[in-house]
Amino acid sequence: MSDTIVDENFKAPEPERVGEERGSFTRIAQELVFTVDHKKLGLMYIGSGLLFFVVAGLMATMMRMQLAFPNGKLLEPDVFNRLFTMHGTAMVFLVGMPIIFGFANYLIPLMIGTRDMAFPRLNAFGFWVFFFSGLLLYFSYLAGPGLYAAGSAPDVGWFAYSPLTAKAFSRGHSTDYWTLSLLMGGIGSIATAINIIVTTLCLRCKGMTLGRLPLFVWMFLVVAFLVIIAMPPLSACQIMLILDRYLDAKFFDTQAGGSAVLWQHFFWIFGHPEVYILMLPGFAVASEVIPVFSRKPIFGYPIMVAATLMIAFISLSVWAHHMFTVGMTSLGNTFFAISTMIIAIPTGIKIFNWLGTMYGGKIRFDLPMIFCIGFLFQFLIAGLTGVMLSVAPFDWQLSDSYFVVAHFHYVLIGGLLYTIFAGIYYWYPKAFGRMPSKKLGHWHFWLFTIGFHLTFGPQHIAGILGMPRRIFTYEEGRGWEVWNLLSSIGVLIQIPGILCFVINLIYSYFKGKKSGDDPWDAWTLEWSTTSPPPEYNFANLPEVKSRRPLWDLKHPEDPDWKFE
Amino acid sequence: MSAEHLHAGEPAHMINDPSGTGSPWRLPSQRKAGMICLIVTESALFTIFVVAYLFYMGRSLNGPYPGEVLEFPWLGSIALFSSSATIFLAEIMLRRVNRFGFLLWWGLTIALGAYFIYFTGTEWMHLIYGKNLTISTNVFGSTFYALVGLHLSHVFIGLFLLSTVWLLTLLGKIPQDHHEHIEMVSWYWHFVDAIWLVVVTVVYFISVRY
Numbered sequence: 001m002s003d004t005i006v007d008e009n010f011k012a013p014e015p016e017r018v019g020e021e022r023g024s025f026t027r028i029a030q031e032l033v034f035t036v037d038h039k040k041l042g043l044m045y046i047g048s049g050l051l052f053f054v055v056a057g058l059m060a061t062m063m064r065m066q067l068a069f070p071n072g073k074l075l076e077p078d079v080f081n082r083l084f085t086m087h088g089t090a091m092v093f094l095v096g097m098p099i100i101f102g103f104a105n106y107l108i109p110l111m112i113g114t115r116d117m118a119f120p121r122l123n124a125f126g127f128w129v130f131f132f133s134g135l136l137l138y139f140s141y142l143a144g145p146g147l148y149a150a151g152s153a154p155d156v157g158w159f160a161y162s163p164l165t166a167k168a169f170s171r172g173h174s175t176d177y178w179t180l181s182l183l184m185g186g187i188g189s190i191a192t193a194i195n196i197i198v199t200t201l202c203l204r205c206k207g208m209t210l211g212r213l214p215l216f217v218w219m220f221l222v223v224a225f226l227v228i229i230a231m232p233p234l235s236a237c238q239i240m241l242i243l244d245r246y247l248d249a250k251f252f253d254t255q256a257g258g259s260a261v262l263w264q265h266f267f268w269i270f271g272h273p274e275v276y277i278l279m280l281p282g283f284a285v286a287s288e289v290i291p292v293f294s295r296k297p298i299f300g301y302p303i304m305v306a307a308t309l310m311i312a313f314i315s316l317s318v319w320a321h322h323m324f325t326v327g328m329t330s331l332g333n334t335f336f337a338i339s340t341m342i343i344a345i346p347t348g349i350k351i352f353n354w355l356g357t358m359y360g361g362k363i364r365f366d367l368p369m370i371f372c373i374g375f376l377f378q379f380l381i382a383g384l385t386g387v388m389l390s391v392a393p394f395d396w397q398l399s400d401s402y403f404v405v406a407h408f409h410y411v412l413i414g415g416l417l418y419t420i421f422a423g424i425y426y427w428y429p430k431a432f433g434r435m436p437s438k439k440l441g442h443w444h445f446w447l448f449t450i451g452f453h454l455t456f457g458p459q460h461i462a463g464i465l466g467m468p469r470r471i472f473t474y475e476e477g478r479g480w481e482v483w484n485l486l487s488s489i490g491v492l493i494q495i496p497g498i499l500c501f502v503i504n505l506i507y508s509y510f511k512g513k514k515s516g517d518d519p520w521d522a523w524t525l526e527w528s529t530t531s532p533p534p535e536y537n538f539a540n541l542p543e544v545k546s547r548r549p550l551w552d553l554k555h556p557e558d559p560d561w562k563f564e
Numbered sequence: 565m566s567a568e569h570l571h572a573g574e575p576a577h578m579i580n581d582p583s584g585t586g587s588p589w590r591l592p593s594q595r596k597a598g599m600i601c602l603i604v605t606e607s608a609l610f611t612i613f614v615v616a617y618l619f620y621m622g623r624s625l626n627g628p629y630p631g632e633v634l635e636f637p638w639l640g641s642i643a644l645f646s647s648s649a650t651i652f653l654a655e656i657m658l659r660r661v662n663r664f665g666f667l668l669w670w671g672l673t674i675a676l677g678a679y680f681i682y683f684t685g686t687e688w689m690h691l692i693y694g695k696n697l698t699i700s701t702n703v704f705g706s707t708f709y710a711l712v713g714l715h716l717s718h719v720f721i722g723l724f725l726l727s728t729v730w731l732l733t734l735l736g737k738i739p740q741d742h743h744e745h746i747e748m749v750s751w752y753w754h755f756v757d758a759i760w761l762v763v764v765t766v767v768y769f770i771s772v773r774y
C-alpha cells in the first residue's frame with residue numbers, strides 16, 4: 001500500500017545471520033531459553049497462553065458434554081470439580097494474563113519508539129516464572145495425591161473459598177499446587193508490570209509526551225499500576241493459606257477465631273481489579289484497531305484516558321459485589337452496589353467514544369475490525385447483565401447461578417477474547433510479515449460467534465430458571481434441559497471456529513500473502529519498522545510530533561501536529 | 565556515544581538521545597521509577613497483613629493475649645530507626661567521595677540492622693519458649709508472626725543488599741560515580757524502616773490493649 005512513503009530513516013536493514021544453522025532444533029531451543037528480546041518474549045507469552053487456552057478450553061468442552069443431558073454419566077462428580085477449578089484458574093492466570101502481557105511486551109517498546117523493555121532480564125524472568133507456574137498447576141494432576149493418595153488436581157473452585165481449602169477438607173497436595181502456582185505467577189506478573197510502567201515512563205522516544213502516547217500504551221500503563229496494587233493481596237492470601245496448611249496457623253480456621261469471610265474479602269480485593277486488568281487490554285486493542293479501520297483518529301482521546309483512570313480507581317472499591325449473599329450490612333451492600341453501578345459510566349463513555357470514532361468513518365471490514373464490532377455488541381450485553389447483578393436484591397436471587405456464568409463469559413469471551421483475536425489478526429503481519437488468511441478468518445469469526453452466543457446466551461435463561469453453577473448434573477423436569485442442550489451444541493460450533501483460527505495462524509506463517517511493512521495503512525510507530533521488526537527495532541530512534549506519527553510522515557502537507 | 569558511557573552511570577534519559585545533541589527531552593530515571601513501583605507493590609502486600617492483624621485483634625479464643633506477652637521492643641526499634649540516619653550519613657560521604665567515611669557509616673547501618681534481627685530473634689525465643697506463643701497457638705500468634713516475620717524477611721533482604729554493596733566497595737568494584745545504584749538500596753532500607761514504624765504502632769501500641 002503506502003509503505004513506500006514511510007521515512008527510510010525509521011527503517012533498519014534486515015539483520016544478516018552469517019554462519020548460523022537456522023531452524024535446527026537446538027538452535028531454536030537455545031534462542032527461546034536465552035532470549036531477553038521483548039518481541040520474542042512477547043510471542044512466547046502469547047504462544048504459551050494460546051497453548052493453555054486450548055487445554056483449558058477442552059476442559060470446558062468436557063464439562064459441557066457432561067451437562068448436555070440430564071443425569072449425565074460422562075464424568076464423576078470429583079472429576080467435574082477438578083475440571084471447573086482448573087478451567088477457571090487456567091483461563092484467568094495462564095491464558096488471560098500471559099496473552100495481555102505478550103501484547104504489552106511485543107508492542108509497547110515499538111509503539112513508544114525504543115529498543116527493548118527497561119529491564120530485559122527481568123522480562124525473561126517474568127515469562128519463565130509464569131510458564132513454570134502454569135506447569136506446576138497442571139503437574140498437580142500427577143503429583144496431587146502425594147503420600148495421602150487423596151485428591152488429584154485442585155477441586156476448590158478458582159476462588160478457593162475457605163474453609164474448603166483447609167487441611168481437613170482438602171487433603172493431599174492439590175490445593176498446595178494451586179496456592180504455590182498462583183503465588184509464583186503473581187511474582188512474575190508483578191515483575192512484568194513494573195517493567196511495563198518503567199518502560200512507558202522512562203524510555204519514550206523524543207517528543208512522545210504522555211499526551212501523545214498511543215491509547216494502547218496508556219491503558220497498559222494503567223493495567224500495570226492495577227497489577228502492582230491488586231496482585232499483592234492475592235499473594236498475601238496465598239501466604240496466609242500456606243501458613244494455615246503447613247504451620248497450622250489460624251487465619252481461616254473458624255473454630256479458632258479465624259474468619260472464612262476474610263479470605264473472600266482479600267481474594268476479591270485482588271479479584272475484581274483483576275477483571276479490569278484483563279478487560280482494559282481488550283479496550284486497548286479496540287482503541288488501536290477501531291480508528292485505523294474507520295480511517296479516523298480516535299474520538300475523545302483525553303476522555304478515553306480519563307475514563308481509563310476512573311475505571312482503574314473505582315475498580316479498587318467494588319470487590320464486595322461478589323459477596324452480596326455472604327450477609328454484609330445494608331450499608332456495605334449499598335456502597336458496593338452503587339460503586340459497581342458507577343463503574344459502568346466510564347465504561348459506557350468508552351463504548352460511545354468507539355462508536356463516535358466509527359460514526360462517519362470510512363469503515364473497512366477487515367478481520368480485526370469485524371472482531372472489534374463483535375466485541376462492541378457482546379461487551380454491551382456483558383455490561384448490561386453486570387449492572388443487573390450490581391443490584392444487591394437481584395444478585396441475592398441469581399448469585400452463583402448460571403446467569404453469573406453467562407455474564408462473566410460474555411465479559412471474558414465476548415469482550416476480552418474477541419479483542420485478543422482482533423489484536424492477533426491486526427499485528428500478525430507485523431510479527432511474521434505475512435497476512436492472515438481472510439477466508440479462514442471469516443470462517444473463524446462466524447463459527448465462533450454463532451457458537452459463542454448459542455453456548456452462553458441460553459445460560460442466562462437457565463440461570464434465571466434457578467440452575468446453580470458448578471453442579472455436575474441435574475435431574476429432568478426442571479426446565480433446564482433445552483437450554484443446556486443448546487449450550488452444549490454451541491460448544492461444538494465453537495470448536496471448528498477455534499480450529500480455523502489455529503490453522504490460520506500456522507498456514508499463514510508459511511503460505512500467507514507477504515504483507516509489507518504497513519499493510520493496514522496505520523498510524524502508530526510499530527508500523528514504521530520492517531515486518532518482522534529487526535532485533536533492535538529502530539536503527540535511528542524516531543522523533544514524534546503528534547499522536548499519529550505515521551500520518552505526519554505520509555501526509556506532510558497536512559500533518560496532525562499543526563492541530564494539536 | 566559509546567557503550568562505556570552508558571555504563572558509567574550516564575543518566576537514563578541520555579539513552580534516548582542517540583544524536584547526542586543533548587536537547588531538553590528529559591525522562592525519569594529507570595532505577596528510581598522501578599524502585600518506586602517495587603515500594604508501592606510491597607506496601608500493598610504489607611497493607612493486607614496489617615489489615616489482617618487489625619481485623620483479628622481481640623478475636624483469639626485462648627491466650628496468651630498481646631497485652632500479656634508483648635513488651636515494647638525499645639532497643640530493636642532504636643537500632644532500626646537510627647540505621648536510617650546512618651545510611652543517610654553514608655550517602656553524604658559517598659557524594660563527598662569519602663570512601664572511608666562511606667564504608668564506616670554504611671557498615672554501621674549493617675551492624676544496626678543485624679542487631680535488630682538478633683533482638684527480634686531473642687524476643688521470639690522468649691515468646692515461643694517462655695510464653696508458649698507460636699504461630700498455631702491462636703489468631704494473635706498467627707497474625708503476629710506473619711506480620712512481624714514478613715517485615716523481618718525484608719530486613720534480611722535489605723541486609724543482604726547492604727552487605728553486598730559494602731563488600732563490593734571494600735574490594736573497589738564499585739566506581740565512585742555509581743551513586744544511583746547505591747541510593748536505590750538506601751531507598752529500600754528507608755522503606756523497611758518506615759514499615760517498621762507502622763508495624764510497631766499497630767502491634768506494640770494498639771494491640772497491647774487486647
